[in-house]
Amino acid sequence: MPVHKGNIPRQSDLQRWPHLKHVNLPEIEAGIELLIGTNVSKALEPLQVIRSVNNGPYAIRTMLGWTVNGPLKGDSGDAMDCEQPELQVNRVSVVCLDELWQQQFKADFPECSMDEQIGMSRDDQKFMELVTNSAKQVNGHYQINLPLRKRDVSMQNNKKIIEQRALHLNKRLQKDSSFHADYMAIMNDLVAKGYAERVPEEDVEHSDGKVWYIPHHGIYHPTKGKTRVVFDCGARFQGTSLNAQLLQGPDLTSSLIGVVTRFRVFVANRVSEIRKASHPSQWRYVETASNPADVASRGVKVDTFLKNATWVSGPHFLLQPESEWPVSPDDALQLPSDDPEVKKAVAVNAVQVREEVDAVTRMIHYFDSWTHLRKSVAWILRFKTWLLSVCQKRRQLSMALAQSDLDTDQQRRSLEKDMETFKRKTVSSCLSVGELEKAELEIIKLRQRKRFPEEFSRLKKGKSVKGHSHIYTLCPLMEDGVLRVGGRLSRSSMPAETKHPIILAKDLHISASLLRHIHQEVGHxxxxxxxxxxxxxxxxxxxxxxxxxxxxxCIICRQLNAQPVSQQMADLPL
Structure with missing residues (x-):
């Protein structure tokens, strides 16, 4: 630590500060060997504080004694001559050996800095340049030009194939009126917000290769009941697409694959540093046989490496006049189309659906037992009913007491007493059969509305379900908010719940729980x-x-139906 014993304040230093006369600083003949960190906060906790006077020092008493801080050997007016220099410490930071090693590593090998950006290819640099130069703010939103690979791009008019896709989309819209309404609302919203605008007729008739149509289609999420419009920029026509003509741009996110393949964060950085420090016009061609870099990148046997003088002394032509150096071939700067080191633009269309799970759904999936689930929901419904009754009773009692002659404190005490009596009377220890049946219906209603939202909506409006519905053949009907099977058994003498059973989907969690419950009821x-x-x-x-x-x-069924083990009989005697 950059301190010595001369920096330790002494009792004699306090004599010129009258407000510190009660401070006692014992003198100890010892060196400075211990730094008390903030993790020992109890040792630094102030027990008494003597404030400064005239910008002088101040003292703090801790469990270890008095400490003095401030201009002890000089005041704010004129500095006094002293034998020891004043020391000011702003912050003391603790670093790990790993961090110090990384900093030293970066200093020795700056091109291998562990936190530097990923080296960009020429296409990535071109993309960043185009975006930077064309970015502008329009009506509060940032806008950039299309990052085209070539400014003079020319593409064939793909109107014919887009019209075919539009016909298929139109047929789908005609079959589903609700889907058609959602689709039109989304497109009108895009135009209203200025995200899209109508193209003038004179611009559409151009034949200079500057017209390209983007098809779009809708994706309906049955669980959320929402429609999303997707613009297919990867649609190909005559071997090309809009995505193929655009620069992909650099990947500015850290991926797991990028972390694993950091050795690739070293070659790329080397190339990036070379391009920054030089120009391609300064580069000279080196044939494979004279290139020492190929020895490290392609690998050689040990005996061949020991005999290779190029690795130690470099290419032999460097010792010759520059006029005798190898001449670059005409196609040296032209990369082949199948070069594995050239990044190819790949267009991938992906749809990620992330369903938000609410608390009730998590509770239902928590129970595998149908009985336990019904009991839990029944207790929740009873608690809900109890809370409503308590609130209603409190409201009634408050209104009655407000009309009495009691003062405010008497009204409050009477209200609390009556409420305690009411709560004790309404508490029950066991669930009734009716409560369990009500809980069962509430569970079924919730899962049916989640699984069949479109069918619920149409039946609620008095309409029949559509033909593409999975339960269309069951002629479903709604009774007290529950989907049931229709059919022609309404006049039969069977029980109502047997004539019109409740509809459930096989992929529901409660369906599996219910089947396990029935399986146990029927004795496996x-x-x-x-x-x-x-x-x-x-x-x-x-x-x-x-x-x-x-x-x-079912483990029990597998045990009961298991084939008995047969013992192999011994050989017959002679």
Whole structure:
């Protein structure tokens, strides 16, 4: 540490500061060997503070004694001569040996800096230059020109193929009115916000290769009930596309593959440093046989390497006059189309769907048991009902007490007493059958609305479901907010829930839980027995497949149906 014993304040130094006369500084004959860090905050906690006077020093008493801070050997007016220099410390930082090693490594090998940017290719540099020069702010939004690979790009008119795709899109819009309405709303919104504008007719008729049509289509998310329009810039016509004519640009994000292949963060950086420090006109051609870099990049055997003088002394022509140096071939600066080191533009269209899971869905997926799920939901519904009744009772009592002759404190005490009595009377220890059945219906309603949003919407409006629906053949109807099977059994004498069973999809979590529950109820019976029991109240689409999946995962059934082990008989006696 850059301090010595002369920097330690002494008792004699405090004599010229009357406000510090009560401070006692014991003198210890020892060197400065310990630095108290902020992690020992108790040792630095101030127990008493003597404030400064006339910009002088101030003192703080800690559990270790008094410490004096400030201009102890000089005041704010004129500096006093002293034997020891004053020392000011702004900050003391603690670094790790790994950090010091990395800093030293970067200083010795700056081109291998571990936190420098990834070296850019010529296409990437061109992209950044075009974006930087063309970026401008228009109506509060930034706008850039298309980063074309060639300014004089010429593309064939792809109107014919786009018209074919537009016809397919039009047929889809005509079949689905809701999809058509959503699609039109999205496109009108793009035009209204200025993201798109109508192209003048005179610009469309150009034949100079500057007209290109971008097809688009819609993607409907059945769970969220939303439509998204996708513009297909990778659509190809006569071997090219808009994406193929645009520069891809550098990847400015850190990827796992990039971290693993850092040795590639070393060659690229070397090339980048060479391009910064020189110009291609200064470069000279070196044939493979005389290039020492090929020895390291392509690899050679040890005995060949030991005999290779080029690695030590460089190409032999460097010792000759420059006029005798090799002449660059005419095609030296032309890269072949199949060069593996040239980055190719690859257009990939990807759709990522991320569904947000709400708290109720997480709770339903938490339980694998149908019984436990029903009980948990029943307790939640009871608690909800209890809270509503408590709020209503408090409101009634408050209104009644407000009309009484009691003062405010008496009203408050009476209200709390009556509420405590009401709460004790409304608490019940067991769930009733009705509460369990209500909880079951609430679970089913929630999952049906999540799984069949379009069918719910149409049936609620009094319309029938569409032909492409998975439950169209079941003639579904809605009864008390629950989707049930329709059919022609309404006049039969069977129970109502058997005539019109509840509809569930086989890919729902509650469907698997319900089938496991029925499987246990029927004593681990077979597929037909389970299906017969299921149809008494429920209709699961693709139930046979779902039942087979449950049976295949049942440990007890696998044990009961396992083939007995047969013992191999011994050889017959002679």
């Amino acid at each position: 019976g077979g597929r037909n027995h389970m299906l017969s029991k299921l149809r008494e109240r429920y209709w699961i689409t693709g139930a046979s497949t779902a039942i087979r999946r449950v049976l295949s995962k």
